Amino acid sequence: MGDPVRNVVSLKAGNGQAGANLWSEYDIEPQGSLVDRPLRTLKHGDGFAVLDSFGDIGTVPDTAEGVFYRDTRFLSRFEFRIEGARPLLLSSAAHEDKSALTVDLTNPDIVLPGGEKLPRDTIFIERTAFLWDGMFHQRFGLRNFGRSARRIRLDFLYGADFRDLFEVRGTKRKRRGRESAACHAPDRAEIRYRGLDGLDRVTVVTIDPAPEQIAADRAMLHVTLAPGERRSVVVAVGCGSEKVALAPPGAADFFLSYRDTRRARRASTADIATVTTSHDVFDEVLCRAVSDIYTLATRGPLGLYPYAGIPWFSTVFGRDGIITAMLMLWIDPKIAKGVLKVLAATQATEADPKSDAQPGKILHELRQGEMANLGEVPFGRYYGTVDATPLFLMLAGMYLDRTGDRETVSALWPNIEAALRWLDQSGDMDGDGFVEYRRETESGLANQGWKDSHDAIFHADGSDATGPIALCEVQGYAYAGRLAAAKIARTLGFAELAGRLAEQAERLRRNFESTFWCEEIGTYALALDGAKRPCRVRASNAGHLLFTGICDPERAARVARLLMGGGSFSGWGIRTLATGEARFNPMSYHNGSVWPHDNALVALGFARYGLKQEAARVLAGLFDAAAHQELRRLPELFCGFERRPHRGPTAYPVACAPQAWASASLFGVLAASLGLEFDHAADEIRLNEPVLPGFLEGVTIRNLALGETRMDIRLTRHGGDVGTNVLRRTGPARIVVMK
Template identity: 55%
Template sequence: MAANTSTATTQDSPTGNGLGQGFQDADAVLPQYHIEAQTSLVERPLRSLKYGEAFAVLDSYGDIGVLPGPEGLYFQDTRYLSRLGFTIEDQRPLLLSSVMQDDNGALSVDMTTPDIRIDAHDETTIPRELIAIERTKFLFKGACYDRIGLRNYDSRHWKLKIGVTFDADYRDLFEVRGMDRPVRGKRSVQVASESEVQFRYVGLDEVVRTTSLHFGPKPKHIEPGRAEFEVSLPPGGRTSLFIRVVCESHRAFTSAPAAEKVGEDAAAGLSQAAGSAAVARHPKGLGEGVIFARAYRDARRDLRQLTAGITTIISSNDQFNEAACRATADLYMLASRTPEGIYPFAGIPWYSTVFGRDGIITAMMALWIDPNFAKGVLRYLASTQAKAVDPAADAQPGKVLHETRRGEMAMLGEVPFRHYYGTIDGTPLFVMLAYEYYAVTGDIETVKRIWPALELAVEWMNRYGDRDGDGFVEYARDTDKGLENQGWKDSHDSIFHTDGHLAKGPIALCEVQGYVYAAKNGMAKLATLLGHDAFASRLGEEALALRENFDKAFWCEEIGTYALALDGAKKQCAVRSSNAGHALFTGIALPERAASVAANLLSKDGFNGWGVRTIARGEARYNPMSYHNGSIWPHDNAMVAMGLARYDLKPEASRIFQGMFDTALYQDQKRLPELFCGFMRRNQRGPVSYPVACSPQAWAAAAPFAFLSACIGLEIQHDRNRIRLRNPTLPDFLEGVSIFNLKLGTSRIDLRVQRYGSDVTVNVLRRVGDAQVSVVK
């Protein structure tokens, strides 16, 4: 993710160290791509919808921009609708309930009228709670559909004035995040017909962006920014109003540079031909009610098709079932179709686009639920892999994409993220995922298809990734606009020494060496499978040497765990961090180190009762409110738990799972957020939220499935036609879990994992095919 950090340093325990004044002053300057926060996203519940490249951030009423914040209807990294307010007799309704449907397909809002004075002269009033208002909103193919239904429960006939206000500011997402732009394009608005208003923005990037608002029935009055309806409701009467907001973009000119840009976007796999940006078309003459009903039907069918055949779980704990249901719904809401398959966009609101690292890790954690995520991610990243050296994009041949953006600022180069490759870990993670995908599915055709990309990725690791030839993969940005830190903790201040001073590069991160180790081991197995024996042998030798050298260079006896990183002088950043847990996840950690690493992670400084902190309490830059220096990330904890389970440290993995489940119970919709603050857990109080965390976030949504698979030791081994559960265990909040439609080749298995005290049994409930199930203790 692009960095977003707090510059304050706050300790929740006397064990924290103070920061020297010398670099406090340097940190006072806001870091790159800072997410500005005058208001917190936790001040009021927000609701998110997404389809393809469009997403909406709404308040609980389903409105946009009534209060300041990130609310809006966004399309291709631009806010196409910045305000949409709904009133009755110039008053806002009373909110009764606001819920996302279980599958995230739509937002359902129930409201009623407040006490309304119709005529100030004769004091005619409508007592509250006589008119029921039911609102349904969803997105489908570049459009937002909104139905407002009203029903009169009074014995009297009422005529009501309904007002809808709206605006479109066409702010680039990075502007919404807080960046200033001295020059912008030209915006205009017109009443296109008696039931349509159209906003138009001609950007500096020669793209015309339009927002068309269609109303049904025809408003009594319509003007730029406002539509007014008169509704007549007899006793028991019902009526509905419809608002359809259509987002579109096209080139203003057909110059050669513009044509080249279109070609690049198509290569990125986010073209209109893919359906992600295509607008739903409706025959002329249809009423808005019919259009709404058809789009709703098609959207439901589309979602059912996307989730058909996935693995599902039902446990003994209803609250965990709710959390798992929401996590599943979030994964598929964030999934976008590309020509290469489905790709999980990273998160809403700040990262609703392709991120290489996020997509890979999400796919890894969800691999046993639905391998189609991994297939789509692998194919997409192979198709967008860098082919040349491009310092402005931090790109070298073989490097995997970090992120892609389609907003005006990215197109103009005001931010470097149009096709940006500034990630040090995406490339080895890409190779890791390729082997894990094959091991589970046996899909050799996909491996063959992306094999040239895998070979280029390995070459990049050895040539460009290892800048000084010492066997470790390091990073240093090639453009001042690029990210200063290029691991998953990419805040400007996330890599530092014990005294708090920032490390100078090139920087070799602890976890990245583990990813490279696992990537080369996996690639060696794939190479053997395809008959490249010499290549496989070389990769195996490189992986073995890396493991030995890693332990010598990164193990730090003083802190009892692996160092966070090595700086450009090969000096250890001897800081206790969650990064060391990734050394367990990848298997690069020596077995004799595992218990010490685990003890460090689960100590009171490392584990706050909810999860493992990114940076342990007491380290120089520890700040429980920071983005990466003391906060808690569910996906990070899931990878740590998977690492603990790999070294058969199941009680420790279960402890983290328990903490994360407890966290979900305190969250709106039981949804794990992108991150939360690292303050120590206190009795009768929930975890402390982070003010601008994305929710939903793809890898946070996939985390519950990673926790569960780690604890039950789930291994799907296609080459042996076997599903194995290695030393399965369950945390205290789960007495039993049933797993349905677990896939292995053409076989389908239903399992029941049941806990009796500290003992766990496994029963096969259904088997279709010849796959075997075994339990190893």
């Protein structure tokens, strides 16, 4: 994902890299902070909403608030007023299953027309909001706790700017389309926009009961409440094309749609594994993470796909979806199945320099807004990622190990073959056996690994690395991806090909060790530049190598010691860049911050090499960070300052929350600590030298599935040992504890 710092389009030409003193063209303006006041998010399908804690939108200008649908903001203002005044906030909370937001409000002290006083706390207002099928539903339930009847005026102020998501992020446009507004019915206002892409977009506001006055930007009605009486007002905002239903929804539709949201959420999580522990706050953190993941998981014709994050990345991202699926694989394999099928369906089939596409390459990003349609940003269907393709191969192999689903991987085999060809051909630009990247046009992303900000790849002296660039972790992904493809090929009966892929992976491993290891810094080079000079920089990227298994065991242990040392481990997690490096900045996006998903992959690497105590320490750090967050939610990233007593981690101003791979990271690190492994062929669930961090006395996992088997297990810490009890089991699979 692009570096959210600032929007300036000037870049160095010729070397495929932004200059160190220049900003990425797709950054996010810093004044658009997401942490300066509490925000609430809702999502369903291709729509999401960002609201303030009152449930309002747009009370503060130039923010990310709004109701968005397919990368366009269809509602940029919605404010509720009682007698012209903003209500007093009592409480504001998303429902536990994240399907809706409930805000409790009351009236301030008000002087009514005629001089009568309405004392504060007389009228209670329960505001409920949710999204469903392109419709933003709200219900205002009012109750009079006074001793006399009250007639009060309610005002609804609304507007739609139809700004593309990239405009909201800070990109300036020279031209925009045409807006118009009309009220064709007493209960309905319509706001329309004809985009430069020729598409008509419409926002329809309906109010029940019908207001006494309605205009393009506001509506007013009076409600009379006897003592103790309850009344409701329902508002629905439809977002989309001309096909948006224009019939007023009414109260009955509100409750039916609300019921459908709850049913859909229960259905999506009905068969997943669940985790409870001995620590109540950790249970809250895990519950929030599950809620966020299944809020972001969007169901399409090919299955579930976890959209990357709200607000900037609520769409399909290849890398994010794959890593989220990997981290959630033991909890819910159907996420991985959906991700594999969607990315196979969108795999590039021909070369297109404008979108950085080559045959066999896996998608980076999919956008549906006006600017993408016009080519003002290259992300309509964009392939500027070097790592999604080998990660796709890894996920396919991991999915087969987890599920034994030969039918799905057989259907994916042509896509696997195409991905392998990309690794050998377009991915290896100079034929040296390593996978490199270089953007093909100046409009593409300059850096195309997971650290895709303009300044993330550099030499030890702080100078830019010029392309084509071979990132260290991508070579690990390519190694593990070829081994995964070899296993799949063997399963499908292609034994000769399986042998060739295994041999190719081994050659890569040997060449990688001899080329990337830097003895003087005790870790692997961050990357090789176009002249094959190593970037001798201590970064978290090397930890991903342990996850792939490409490392020599002795060197893996040295990498782990470095990453868990004071220069890299902040106390909350592993920094993206070690202190003392030329571009270290704990407030940067990729050069010193802490990313939960990055930590999760590193922790899984620790577990692979038997370093369970290190994995447990990462789990403890991330848990402590989450416990300090509002709603117990891990954000996309946070600043990499050293942990200080009595203070939580320092927030990054435009970090997305929720973010799919951040939420999934907790389950990945927990699996690493427990040594949780699945072998469908052997019909075994293994706990390989399980370790529990000091804050956990026990963990209970229910509905853990392998094939037809379902089991509940409890792990209990006894000093330095962990005991395991099987509480329930149906089916033939065994659980094996390895000490």
